[in-house]
Amino acid sequence: MSTRDRIIKSAVNLFMQQGVAKTTTKQIAASAAVAEGSIYRYFPSKDGLAWQVFKEYHQHIAVQLQQSVSQDINLEEKIHSLVSCFLKMADEDWLMFSYYLTSQHTHMKSVTEDMLTPYQVLTEVVEQGISTGGIKNIEANVITAMVMGAVHQIVINKIYSRIKGDLYVHRKLISKTIAAMVRIEACHYE
Amino acid sequence: MSTRDRIIKSAVNLFMQQGVAKTTTKQIAASAAVAEGSIYRYFPSKDGLAWQVFKEYHQHIAVQLQQSVSQDINLEEKIHSLVSCFLKMADEDWLMFSYYLTSQHTHMKSVTEDMLTPYQVLTEVVEQGISTGGIKNIEANVITAMVMGAVHQIVINKIYSRIKGDLYVHRKLISKTIAAMVRIEACHYE
Amino acid sequence: MSTRDRIIKSAVNLFMQQGVAKTTTKQIAASAAVAEGSIYRYFPSKDGLAWQVFKEYHQHIAVQLQQSVSQDINLEEKIHSLVSCFLKMADEDWLMFSYYLTSQHTHMKSVTEDMLTPYQVLTEVVEQGISTGGIKNIEANVITAMVMGAVHQIVINKIYSRIKGDLYVHRKLISKTIAAMVRIEACHYE
Amino acid sequence: MSTRDRIIKSAVNLFMQQGVAKTTTKQIAASAAVAEGSIYRYFPSKDGLAWQVFKEYHQHIAVQLQQSVSQDINLEEKIHSLVSCFLKMADEDWLMFSYYLTSQHTHMKSVTEDMLTPYQVLTEVVEQGISTGGIKNIEANVITAMVMGAVHQIVINKIYSRIKGDLYVHRKLISKTIAAMVRIEACHYE
DNA sequence: GATGAATGAGCTTTCATTCAT
DNA sequence: AATGAATGAAAGCTCATTCAT
Numbered sequence: 001m002s003t004r005d006r007i008i009k010s011a012v013n014l015f016m017q018q019g020v021a022k023t024t025t026k027q028i029a030a031s032a033a034v035a036e037g038s039i040y041r042y043f044p045s046k047d048g049l050a051w052q053v054f055k056e057y058h059q060h061i062a063v064q065l066q067q068s069v070s071q072d073i074n075l076e077e078k079i080h081s082l083v084s085c086f087l088k089m090a091d092e093d094w095l096m097f098s099y100y101l102t103s104q105h106t107h108m109k110s111v112t113e114d115m116l117t118p119y120q121v122l123t124e125v126v127e128q129g130i131s132t133g134g135i136k137n138i139e140a141n142v143i144t145a146m147v148m149g150a151v152h153q154i155v156i157n158k159i160y161s162r163i164k165g166d167l168y169v170h171r172k173l174i175s176k177t178i179a180a181m182v183r184i185e186a187c188h189y190e
Numbered sequence: 191m192s193t194r195d196r197i198i199k200s201a202v203n204l205f206m207q208q209g210v211a212k213t214t215t216k217q218i219a220a221s222a223a224v225a226e227g228s229i230y231r232y233f234p235s236k237d238g239l240a241w242q243v244f245k246e247y248h249q250h251i252a253v254q255l256q257q258s259v260s261q262d263i264n265l266e267e268k269i270h271s272l273v274s275c276f277l278k279m280a281d282e283d284w285l286m287f288s289y290y291l292t293s294q295h296t297h298m299k300s301v302t303e304d305m306l307t308p309y310q311v312l313t314e315v316v317e318q319g320i321s322t323g324g325i326k327n328i329e330a331n332v333i334t335a336m337v338m339g340a341v342h343q344i345v346i347n348k349i350y351s352r353i354k355g356d357l358y359v360h361r362k363l364i365s366k367t368i369a370a371m372v373r374i375e376a377c378h379y380e
Numbered sequence: 381m382s383t384r385d386r387i388i389k390s391a392v393n394l395f396m397q398q399g400v401a402k403t404t405t406k407q408i409a410a411s412a413a414v415a416e417g418s419i420y421r422y423f424p425s426k427d428g429l430a431w432q433v434f435k436e437y438h439q440h441i442a443v444q445l446q447q448s449v450s451q452d453i454n455l456e457e458k459i460h461s462l463v464s465c466f467l468k469m470a471d472e473d474w475l476m477f478s479y480y481l482t483s484q485h486t487h488m489k490s491v492t493e494d495m496l497t498p499y500q501v502l503t504e505v506v507e508q509g510i511s512t513g514g515i516k517n518i519e520a521n522v523i524t525a526m527v528m529g530a531v532h533q534i535v536i537n538k539i540y541s542r543i544k545g546d547l548y549v550h551r552k553l554i555s556k557t558i559a560a561m562v563r564i565e566a567c568h569y570e
Numbered sequence: 571m572s573t574r575d576r577i578i579k580s581a582v583n584l585f586m587q588q589g590v591a592k593t594t595t596k597q598i599a600a601s602a603a604v605a606e607g608s609i610y611r612y613f614p615s616k617d618g619l620a621w622q623v624f625k626e627y628h629q630h631i632a633v634q635l636q637q638s639v640s641q642d643i644n645l646e647e648k649i650h651s652l653v654s655c656f657l658k659m660a661d662e663d664w665l666m667f668s669y670y671l672t673s674q675h676t677h678m679k680s681v682t683e684d685m686l687t688p689y690q691v692l693t694e695v696v697e698q699g700i701s702t703g704g705i706k707n708i709e710a711n712v713i714t715a716m717v718m719g720a721v722h723q724i725v726i727n728k729i730y731s732r733i734k735g736d737l738y739v740h741r742k743l744i745s746k747t748i749a750a751m752v753r754i755e756a757c758h759y760e
Numbered sequence: 761g762a763t764g765a766a767t768g769a770g771c772t773t774t775c776a777t778t779c780a781t
Numbered sequence: 782a783a784t785g786a787a788t789g790a791a792a793g794c795t796c797a798t799t800c801a802t
Contacts, residue, residue, distance in 0.1 A: 003782085019296060021211030025776060035784040037778075046776065102295040106209060108350055119352070142360055145347040146340035146367055153339020154332065160298055162309070163331050170332055172377040177336055180370045187362040193766085215793060225767045230794065383761085399676060401591030405797060415763040417799075426797065482675040486589060488730055499732070521733050522724065522740055526747055529723020530716035537715040540678055542689070550712055552757040557716055560750045567742040573787085595772060605788045610773070 004042045006032040008053055012099045020050045020106070054107045055115070057100045062116040064089060069125060075134040075182070078125050080175040083151060087167040087174070090155050098159050101152060122148055129182060137186040147178050194232045196222040198243050202289045210240045210296070244297045245305070247290045252306040254279060259315060265324040265372070268315050270365040273341060277357040277364070280345050288349050291342060312338055319372060326375040337368050384422045386412040388433055392479045400430045400486070434487045435495070437480045442496040444469060449505060455514040455562070458505050460555040463531060466498075467547040467554070470535050478539050481532060502528055509562060517566040527558050574612045576602040578623055582669045590620045590676070624677045625685070627670045632686040634659060639695060645704040645752070648695050650745040653721060657737040657744070660725050668729050671722060692718055699752060706755040717748050 001009075010031035014023040025046055029036040043049035068085035072078045090097040111117060126144050129135035137143055151174065157163045191199075200221035204213040215236055219226040233239035258275035262268040280287040301307060316334050319325035327333055341364065347353045381389075390411035394403040405426055409416040423429035448465035452458040470477040491497060506524050509515035517523055531554065537543045571579075580601035584593040595616055599606040613619035638655035642648040660667040681687060696714045699705035707713055721744065727733045 019211070021209070024774085029785095036776085037785065038783055040777070041782070105292040105295075105346075105349075137363070139360070139363060141347065141353050142344065142363060143367075145343045145353060146364065149339035149341070149343020149346070150336035150371070151339070152343065153335045156295075156339070157331070157335040159295075163335060170329075173327070173329065173332060173374070174336065176377060177333075177371050177374045180374055181340070181367050184363070184367045184370055187366060214791085216791095219768095226793090227768065227795075228766060231765070236793070399591070401589070404795085409764095416797085417764065418762055420798070421761070485672040485675075485726075485729075517743070519740070519743060521727065522743060523747075525723045525727040525733060526720035526744065529719035529721070529726070530751070531719070533715045533719020533722065534712065536675075536719070537711070539675075543711050543715060550709070553707070553709060553712060553754070554716065556757060557713075557751050557754045560754055561720070561747050564743070564747045564750055567746060594770085596770095599789095606772090607774075607789065608787060611786070616772070 003032075003034055003038065007034060007039055007042060007049070009095070011049055012053060012095055015050060016095065016099050016102070020047070020103070050103065051107060051110060053096075054100060054103050055111075057096050058107075058111070058118070059116055061086075061089060061100065062118045062121055065118055065121045066116070069121070075125075075129045075132075076175075076179050079178050079182070080171070082122065082125065083175045083178065084168070084171045086151055087154075087171055090158075091166045091168050097155065101155055102159065119144070119148065126182065135182050137182070137184055139186065143182055143184075147181055150174070150178060150181070193222075193224055193228060197224060197229055197232060197239070199285070201239055202243060202285055205240060206285065206289050206292070210237070210293070240293065241297055241300060243286075244290060244293050245301075247286050248297075248301070248308070249306055251276075251279060251290065252308045252311055255308055255311045256306070259311070265315075265319045265322070266365075266369050268319075269368050269372070270361070272312065272315065273365045273368065274358070274361045276341055277344075277361055280348075281356045281358050287345065291345055292349065309334070309338065316372070325372050327372070328376055333372060333374075337371055340364070340368060340371070383412075383414055383418065387414065387419055387422060387429070389475070391429055392433060392475055395430060396475065396479050396482070400427070400483070430483065431487060431490060433476075434480060434483050435491075437476050438487075438491070438498070439496055441466075441469060441480065442498050442501055445498055445501045446496070449501070455505075455509045455512070456555075456559050459558050459562070460551070462502065462505065463555045463558065464548070464551045466531055467534075467551050470538075471546045471548050477535065481535055482539065499524070499528065506562065515562050517562070517564055519566065523562055523564075527561055530554070530558060530561070573602075573604055573608060577604060577609055577612060577619070579665070581619055582623060582665055585620060586665065586669050586672070590617070590673070620673065621677055621680060623666075624670060624673050625680075627666050628677075628681070628688070629686055631656075631659060631670065632688045632691055635688055635691045636686070639691070645695075645699045645702070646745075646749050648699075649748050649752070650741070652692065652695065653745045653748065654738070654741045656721055657724075657741050660728075661736045661738050667725065671725055672729065689714070689718065696752065705752050707752070708756055713752055713754075717751055720744070720748060720751070 007028060011023070011028045014027055014031060017023075023046075025036050025039055028046075028049075029039060039046075039049065043052060065082055065085055068081040069078045072081050123140065123144050126135060126140050126147070130138060130140060135143070154163065154167055154170065154174065158167060197218065201213070201218045204217055204221060207213075213236075215226050215229055218229060218236075218239075229236075229239065233242060255272055255275055258271040259268045262271050313330065313334050316325060316330050316337070320328060320330060325333070344353065344357060344360065344364065348357060387408065391403070391408045394407055394411060397403075403426075405416050405419055408419060408426075408429075419426075419429065423432060445462055445465055448461040449458045452461050503520065503524050506515060506520050506527070510518060510520060515523070534543065534547060534550065534554065538547060577598065581593070581598045584597055584601060587593075593616075595606050595609055598609060598616075598619075609616075609619065613622060635652055635655055638651040639648045642651050693710065693714050696705060696710050696717070700708060700710060705713070724733065724737055724740065724744065728737060
């Protein structure tokens with residue numbers, strides 16, 4: 001494990017336990033068994049470290065999601081692929097995944113238009129669904145939000161210990177539920 | 191507006207813009223037009239202020255949600271009441287509401303069993319639905335998570351400017367979608 | 381007990397336990413059952429209170445000591461009177477007395493020439509002893525220091541719990557010891 | 571001179587002039603020509619610094635006193651050794667010595683049983699004197715207090731400018747006086 | 761005389777960052 | 782590449798003091 005990776009792992013671990021602000025560079029250095037100064041050879045600052053780690057993983061997730069649906073044609077298949085991919089990633093690197101989810105609010109302002117995001121991948125799938133007629137409801141942003149939230153909260157509730165064990169086992173139920181969500185027809189506002 | 195309320199409003203405003211850690215007591219005091227020391231007459235510390243405000247509003251939401259469903263018998267009615275109440279509260283006090291949602295991760299560890307939470311209110315409604323047969327799926331915790339997440343994300347995406355305008359207008363679509371979610375039957379795991 | 385006296389008693393009590401610096405006006409007010417602001421009706425400041433109380437008691441001791449020897453002619457009688465008076469005062473108002481002794485270092489710089497001090501009273505007795513021939517040693521300041529220190533330390537060691545119980549019972553032994561001290565002849569420095 | 575020693579010297583100097591409470595860490599840092607933060611690399615806090623310096627010197631004195639009498643057999647010799655050692659130390663490092671004496675009241679509560687103290691060394695000498703018959707009076711704690719006080723006050727009165735110049739020159743007179751003190755026979759209390 | 765909320769200067773302490781080694 | 786002592790800006794917080802009631 002490289003020095004850089006040791007720093008990342010130690011940092012994310014501490015960030016999750018205490019938050020970025022309450023985590024000191026001294027703690028990170030001690031946990032990674034490097035000198036405090038060494039952090040600055042790989043990252044511009046503590047906040048820069050927090051951001052860079054978020055950004056890399058954020059984009060990693062987006063790429064994985066995009067690849068997971070690349071072969072699918074059918075909407076239901078796409079949903080299943082996305083959900084499965086998402087849950088598998090959460091199970092496989094729980095530390096990074098939970099850090100990604102809980103630190104979103106902090107970093108979202110810094111996400112620029114040119115970056116590929118999970119939200120964009122999902123939006124694209126939904127919009128394709130609308131254009132091909134599989135999705136009747138035309139309020140894409142509301143649907144997309146609800147779908148994304150539904151899956152996110154599964155992970156968040158595991159962080160809060162309201163759900164235990166691997167999440168991948170729930171992929172069918174979750175996919176089915178989401179399939180039902182997108183099938184809803186548009187409402188006429190009174 | 192009392193000194194305490196001025197402090198709360200100024201603090202939450204700054205917390206939302208910069209996060210708790212990056213907000214200084216000096217800023218809060220200046221914004222509330224009180225002396226820095228006055229913060230400590232009403233709150234034990236900056237973090238204590240952040241927690242207390244979260245806690246009060248968290249419980250306020252729970253109570254409002256509980257009241258909103260108290261008259262309903264039908265499951266669909268309950269869902270509609272909860273969704274409407276939730277969205278109305280978000281629209282009415284957007285500042286507090288968005289602070290509540292974005293600071294959840296920080297404060298959830300400190301929530302004790304004896305506190306009434308929105309999650310509890312929703313869980314109760316879902317479990318009643320299961321026991322009365324309206325909900326077929328018996329994985330209450332997964333359903334509850336997805337439902338909660340779906341509604342939360344609506345608000346979060348407004349914070350991220352992915353959704354614009356009042357949220358209350360979407361109550362019918364959201365309620366209908368959630369009604370569809372809970373109607374899903376249980377899956378048999380392979 | 382007047383408000384002023386309640387403040388003094390509470391303050392001195394706290395000063396002894398924690399030192400003047402670590403004692404807050406809030407504590408004094410709470411202990412004296414008055415409002416914080418009321419302290420300032422009787423004293424100019426916290427440090428002013430500490431000083432004023434010291435000064436009053438310091439002079440009170442000096443006056444008592446002076447009176448105690450006013451009738452005595454014989455040197456041994458004078459020593460016995462001073463010692464007895466000193467010990468009796470310590471026993472009678474232990475709180476004030478121990479405050480006086482332990483806070484001396486802090487306040488000594490502020491003692492002006494015109495104030496009557498215990499040290500002056502003792503010096504006078506010693507110098508009379510020298511001039512009447514009862515004391516052979518002419519290094520008055522060294523003798524006086526040693527005599528004063530011998531008696532002081534009795535009280536200090538009670539503060540440190542190295543001596544227990546009333547001090548007045550030791551008056552004979554102490555007087556006798558001091559009588560022996562002043563009887564020492566001068567040394568010729570090599 | 572090491573960073574730590576520069577901090578100690580500057581701190582003690584300021585503590586003597588103004589007291590610990592009125593001395594700021596800024597002043598210490600400026601006087602020692604180090605950054606404020608550097609104080610905390612060597613000491614846990616300002617009070618911790620005050621205590622640690624006291625403790626080290628307190629124990630240093632105790633060790634020196636113990637060594638000074640280690641070769642002596644005769645009681646009078648012991649007294650002379652202790653007095654000479656004590657006065658020499660005062661003359662040699664006046665700053666530390668006067669800090670030690672004036673800050674005793676503050677720190678005495680924190681002295682634990684396992685620490686070697688000057689008081690213990692003196693007590694041992696007195697008790698040996700009693701057991702070997704050189705000291706008739708069996709109230710060891712009263713004698714010890716008086717002897718200790720007599721020598722302390724010499725130093726204190728120099729702090730108060732009541733005595734000028736080196737103290738070591740007075741060693742013969744002081745030793746002789748103390749020898750007379752311990753020779754006093756016990757009193758029968760009426 | 762008494763109160764105690766409000767003040768704000770100034771304190772101790774922390775800690776991200778630098779840089780000589 | 783790695784170190785960790787030194788830095789010093791800036792933070793949270795305290796608390797003596799004031800003053801309208």
